[in-house]
Amino acid sequence: MERKFERLQEIIESHQGKVAHLIAILQEVQEEYRYLPEEVLTYIATAMKVSPATVYGVATFYAQFSLIPKGKYVIRVCDGTACHVRGSEPIHFALRENLGLTGGESTTGDMQFTVETVSCLGACGLAPVVVINGDEVHGQTTPESIVGAIKRIVSLEKQGESKSPSETGCCQNA
Amino acid sequence: MSSNGKLIIDGREIDIQGEKNLLEIIRRAGINLPTFCYHSELSIYGACRLCLVETDKMGLVAACSTPPQEGMVIRTNTLRTRRLRKMVIELLLANHERECTTCSRSGRCKLQLLAHQLGVKEVRFGKRDKKVPLDLTSPSIVRDPNKCILCGDCVRMCKEVQGLGIWDFAHRGSKTVVTTAFDKELSDVACVNCGQCVSVCPTGALTVKSEIDKVWNAIHDPDKIVVAQIAPAVRVALGEEFGLNAGEDVTGKIVAGLKLIGVGRVFDTLFTADMTTIEEANELLVRLEKNENLPIFTSCCPAWVKYCEQFHADLLPNVSSCRSPQQMFGSVVKKYYAKKLNKRPEDVFVLSIMPCVAKKFEAQRPEFTTGGVPDVDAVLTTVEIAQMFKEASIDFTALPNKAFDNPLGVGSGAALIFGASGGVMESVVRYVSGLTGGDEVGRIDFLPVRGMEGIKKAYVKAGGKILKLAVVNGLANTEKLISMLKSGEASFDAIEVMSCPGGCVGGGGQPEVNDTVARTRRAGEIYEMDRVQQLHKPQDNYFVVKAFEEWFGGVNNHETHHALHTTYVPRRRINGKPFIMNDSQSQRLQVSVCLGTGCYLRGAYDVIKEFNDLAENRGIAGQIEINGTFCLEKCDNGVSVNVNDEIITGVSPENAGEIFINKISPLVDKNLR
Numbered sequence: 149m150e151r152k153f154e155r156l157q158e159i160i161e162s163h164q165g166k167v168a169h170l171i172a173i174l175q176e177v178q179e180e181y182r183y184l185p186e187e188v189l190t191y192i193a194t195a196m197k198v199s200p201a202t203v204y205g206v207a208t209f210y211a212q213f214s215l216i217p218k219g220k221y222v223i224r225v226c227d228g229t230a231c232h233v234r235g236s237e238p239i240h241f242a243l244r245e246n247l248g249l250t251g252g253e254s255t256t257g258d259m260q261f262t263v264e265t266v267s268c269l270g271a272c273g274l275a276p277v278v279v280i281n282g283d284e285v286h287g288q289t290t291p292e293s294i295v296g297a298i299k300r301i302v303s304l305e306k307q308g309e310s311k312s313p314s315e316t317g318c319c320q321n322a
Numbered sequence: 323m324s325s326n327g328k329l330i331i332d333g334r335e336i337d338i339q340g341e342k343n344l345l346e347i348i349r350r351a352g353i354n355l356p357t358f359c360y361h362s363e364l365s366i367y368g369a370c371r372l373c374l375v376e377t378d379k380m381g382l383v384a385a386c387s388t389p390p391q392e393g394m395v396i397r398t399n400t401l402r403t404r405r406l407r408k409m410v411i412e413l414l415l416a417n418h419e420r421e422c423t424t425c426s427r428s429g430r431c432k433l434q435l436l437a438h439q440l441g442v443k444e445v446r447f448g449k450r451d452k453k454v455p456l457d458l459t460s461p462s463i464v465r466d467p468n469k470c471i472l473c474g475d476c477v478r479m480c481k482e483v484q485g486l487g488i489w490d491f492a493h494r495g496s497k498t499v500v501t502t503a504f505d506k507e508l509s510d511v512a513c514v515n516c517g518q519c520v521s522v523c524p525t526g527a528l529t530v531k532s533e534i535d536k537v538w539n540a541i542h543d544p545d546k547i548v549v550a551q552i553a554p555a556v557r558v559a560l561g562e563e564f565g566l567n568a569g570e571d572v573t574g575k576i577v578a579g580l581k582l583i584g585v586g587r588v589f590d591t592l593f594t595a596d597m598t599t600i601e602e603a604n605e606l607l608v609r610l611e612k613n614e615n616l617p618i619f620t621s622c623c624p625a626w627v628k629y630c631e632q633f634h635a636d637l638l639p640n641v642s643s644c645r646s647p648q649q650m651f652g653s654v655v656k657k658y659y660a661k662k663l664n665k666r667p668e669d670v671f672v673l674s675i676m677p678c679v680a681k682k683f684e685a686q687r688p689e690f691t692t693g694g695v696p697d698v699d700a701v702l703t704t705v706e707i708a709q710m711f712k713e714a715s716i717d718f719t720a721l722p723n724k725a726f727d728n729p730l731g732v733g734s735g736a737a738l739i740f741g742a743s744g745g746v747m748e749s750v751v752r753y754v755s756g757l758t759g760g761d762e763v764g765r766i767d768f769l770p771v772r773g774m775e776g777i778k779k780a781y782v783k784a785g786g787k788i789l790k791l792a793v794v795n796g797l798a799n800t801e802k803l804i805s806m807l808k809s810g811e812a813s814f815d816a817i818e819v820m821s822c823p824g825g826c827v828g829g830g831g832q833p834e835v836n837d838t839v840a841r842t843r844r845a846g847e848i849y850e851m852d853r854v855q856q857l858h859k860p861q862d863n864y865f866v867v868k869a870f871e872e873w874f875g876g877v878n879n880h881e882t883h884h885a886l887h888t889t890y891v892p893r894r895r896i897n898g899k900p901f902i903m904n905d906s907q908s909q910r911l912q913v914s915v916c917l918g919t920g921c922y923l924r925g926a927y928d929v930i931k932e933f934n935d936l937a938e939n940r941g942i943a944g945q946i947e948i949n950g951t952f953c954l955e956k957c958d959n960g961v962s963v964n965v966n967d968e969i970i971t972g973v974s975p976e977n978a979g980e981i982f983i984n985k986i987s988p989l990v991d992k993n994l995r
Binding site: 199215 | 493505896917918
């Protein structure tokens, strides 16, 4: 984590602490931490000489920013019109059931998986689409195929061969 | 945009007189277009859409954010504009909790008023179904999000006038709310309780925390005697709550009203304001002689004191140690006057009537107690005391004038002007001039410090020395002045700070409308009252001089320091968890470096880096855990570091190595053994 704190300061300095760069700074910081922790946002406000309420306002305005921790694997199920009519709902349901997510939960207790929906990924020809960590695209998915993909990730994790989240660019929002 | 020329408003030709927007011209033309989000003292936001007008070339525009143009044809009153205005109100009402009769803003609510004025008889849209909890954590301000109409007035007031930015918009679309950072409770953020947000809030979303019931209970308690004090700015504003003009002097009526509702003794805060001047001026003279802790900052304004504790802890030694007049009064009553009454401090209920909301916070500070009970038991704002009179069915305007009780009911003109920005400074000038110049000095009217200007500077000759003085109102202006001071751009001997625009006459507890016009009128009347006051300088107040002799055996001595002075503590701005920067293994030596603003600006980040490098170099990185933390509340002494629960202050990037070698690495060695 120490390395990441240095990174935080580096990010702010690379933008010369300019308030106009706040969104870019938040994006880069989120890439480091996988979310925007409260203390980090307060630190950014302090370093940039703006009020913490302003930083909080910007961070909550955009859907791409998250103030709660996300899992190592962020799974986005497209629920745009095309994906929806071709059965994104059963896929979403199967994913949540398989990962044991209940109620309003979107992240698993072990912080491995986060399941979200997204309005359109612009890949309607491949509907229904699921994207894992921003770069792993699964097209024409079925509940069975997506559960299979999750099982592969889990077994890779067990073998300890998995890619680290920063390599997969986990927090790139679509 | 042209600064002159003519335009047509509803068929009438009107001159443009340099106005920056249509709204100002339309209002000058006698058409009082309604607005929620327009305040001439704040930036233009254009969100409420109530000032929509039709123009010939641009169609529908918001008058507040449209610059005037030569030859424009404007219609303010068309079928369309009336329909739209009505609909705006309806839409706002649909999202607003409509329990109007029990709302503390009822009767003074702008939304209620405009709904009535614009003839809204029915709300065609649904009701909000969810009720969000109220924030009752602040001693001064209550936030009810269910009543917020998102006009953003509080956001801009706090940011632009006070420079704090406690409020801001969060989330988006239908989920938008005005809230604090991280939706924290108001008592957990840097709010200084000035109440200016309450002043501009058009609805009951932000209101003053009421202490009326507590006061009624004390009045009706046969074992207690209620002793009231009235601040200077209240007497020129209270009449507004009963339909009188801003700035009308109603001192005698307030005294009469208080007696009528059963207050035992009615005294004047002016008495202890004179004490404040005398103590503070003597403190200044001592500091000038020793040439230490200059400039002196006044300490009468509790919002400024909290601001300084949070943002400029290094300046705390400069803040006068004098208690504010309110707290001096409480202390004097509980420590000395109670004995005269043969009462215990807890049986004397000190009621304070103030133009201020932050005074409620001040009264609850733990420093201000006598024998374990608070010096001031309840603080009511100008609006609250008017409410009590209304509850008691008192015909206020018909009340006869009554005089204050003795001995704490006498004050000089110098104390009266405490109510306006510059008053404390002028009072100090009067005292010092009288002290050095003797009787032949006569009356001193120190005009350069008067008026509504944000930052005022003045020079005065006293005892062969020229003193540089500054008077500032509004915390954004204060921040400007402090940065000038810190950069060496300006230097002063004494600075008066009042957080509210115009000083206490513009306090957060004053009646609406609380704008520059009202503030100027109130301040004008205060100076008018001072002009005819026989007691001009604080030392002319025989009762105060006698009190100093009788109770304290003099001024600015050990006794007065016990009863009339106080101390300050650095305070964190926001409550939060420690910020872990190193993988946690609890067996290791815990080192936390403060990353609060004060420490950050003094190079806390470089200190962490230095510590990390040294730990690495010395091969003890595995035995030590270096964290960042938010504010150890020792902000006045450079970067603070907490090592195994012991706080080391005064760390800087320059001495970080030395501190690490002498104070941190020996502990690691001990841990290993």
